[in-house]
Amino acid sequence: MTGSPFMALPGAVAADGIDAGVAGHYGNPIVEQRHLERGAAIVDLSNRGVVTVTGPDRLSWLHSMASQALDRLAPGEGTEALFLDASGRIEHAAHVIDDGVTAWLIVEGDEAAPLSAFLDRMRFMLRVEVADAGADVAVLGAMSTTALDAATPAFAPAGIALDWVDPWAQPRPGGHQYAHDAGHPASEWHWIERIVPRAVLADAAAAVRAGRVEAAGALAAEALRVAAWRPRLASEVDERTIPHELDWLRSAVDLGKGCYKGQETVAKVLNLGRPPRRLVLLHLDGSDTVLPVPGDEVVGEKVRPEPEAGDEPERRVVGHITTAVMHHELGPVALAVVKRAVPARLPLIVLSHGIDVAAAQVEIVPADSGAAVEVPRLPRLGVHKR
Template sequence: MTETYRSPLLQREGAVEAGGVDTGVAAHYGAPTREARRLFDGEAIADLTHFDILEISGADRQSWLDTLSTQRISTLKPSDSTQTLLLSIQGRVEHEMKVLVQPERLLLILEPGAAAPLQEFLNSMRFMLRVEVADLSATHGVLAATRPIPSAGDAVWTDPWPGVSEGGWAYSREDHPGTERPWLLHVVELENTIQAVADEQLAGMMAVEALRIAAWEPRFGAEIDDKTIPHELDWLRTSVHLNKGCYKGQETIARVHNIGHPPRRIVFLDLDGSLHTLPAPGSELKLGERTVGRVTSVALHFEAGPIALGVVKRNVDPESVLSVVDGESIYPASQEIIVAPDAGQVAGRFTGFLRTPPTA
């Protein structure tokens, strides 16, 4: 998507444009918490047409992406959905892709602005394989909802979160709050956007983010920094196949999962609402005078009130109340564990990357 993109749905009455990475679509249409309630209940659609789309075609498309990424792609069937990552040699997250399998192509749904660098990398890895990578971002976008949108067509990616995909591993509890929020992304032609939502209520990005944070789902454009490894965000659930090799960064995936601990962990934060404002993403998280992490995403939820996701050092006491420091404002924040401090060191389960069990 280009930097100058503006959704035609910003013409809707009450639309207020979002900022930052979500510039070009609505933050809300006049009532963000009510919009979040409607979105949760399946009574509204969210405009994510600023998201980027890549198309991979050619006979080798699935086996090729399989060899590059963390997820098993080669065995997927038409209409299957998955999520996968590209990592650095050190196992750090460089790209995140929501993959929709169609009969003659793969569609990759990406964060705004992610298509160009990813396309450049993928083209550099084509060699003699029968694959073509095309950027559809100028002509296609995404509409999101918690239920199918018949008028949006049948190119629908179904979020695997918070299920545990084949070959995956959960670092958080079984009664995951994300099960309350199904999430469907419909790939549409931009010229058909207004028609696709003609008779629908709309919800802005503030509603989308409130539901995502409450579902504990990380976002590439928010929870990621240049040191992030998948374990820290519980992304082994949906984005990593532990029994699959042959991709850059696999040694870190195996080592941390089997014999180590992720150095940081994502955490859900219940914020004190007495200030009647929200801290900015990027605000420091402090335990006493010590900085132990940062806030990554913040929202006002229609039931839970002010909530956030943050990334903290692994050994921070989960029972402690943290302070979110945003300029002169300080927000007490209680933690709810997503990734446990003792995540990793999976005794007795070796994924094939380790040939022998670790010695004491």
């Protein structure tokens, strides 16, 4: 793939890390957040991957492997699906839209080849064809179709617009939400990803130059994502992550379907156990103007019940930062994955750049999240009630 035309826009500064290949910002990421939030800006996501699956068996085949019910996905309906290993750990995540002919899977850029290879190995005798379409199509993001339309018309090769509307805004039927409903910020997240021919990226960039629409960088999109508590494969997922830990059952898992790899763990943790770790939002002390980076340790201070003079609080590593951003209203905030047993009111500190950054925790997956099924207590063997 060649470089994005958006990188030639005035003020464009390249992103690094997981968003390398597109602009991190165009000079003022805070203003760009506001433009994006009110539906007046687009985001270049041309570094994302797109995998296509064609053939009459495509949806039933994907349904058999994914965490989401896909066998009756209506043309134009957007959903998301996870592909898990046998232990229920997340291996792939895809934003899925079907146009009646092709299932289009939007993934992280470095996930297109591994996911294509995985799917290709699972074809057997079914009537499906898998392809990595990243050389031909690209992705633009926005919080409104108005902004996207100002940049380029919807792409509809089979008569259905390829606009993936993020289901995170509302819990999906068949899903499960650990977070409390009161005050959940997902209702403000109106994210849309439009698949377009890669050749029209230049037209979209020209629309920005002409003033028909604003451009916002990856930093702006990430800030709004964090504020919405929305997990992302490239940042919140590691080799141990199960969907429950990120509250991803609310949008990417249909608990009414079975017979997919990892389904036993999904059901067991939900019905009988608790997530071993949990996602939290951290409000960070910004007095040192230090913004943590992914992987920075989160520690908790445990004070002894009867401390003696000179005793230092005992520190223990309880988690790590996954994404940290500067939000235009919330200030410095971060998503972090911490141990399940970390008390909700425990003062936390982020160790970043050699500085202790105080952090206040907002529960996403609550510490007291319990089993969804009440397990009856059985009498102990040898004990007889009279």
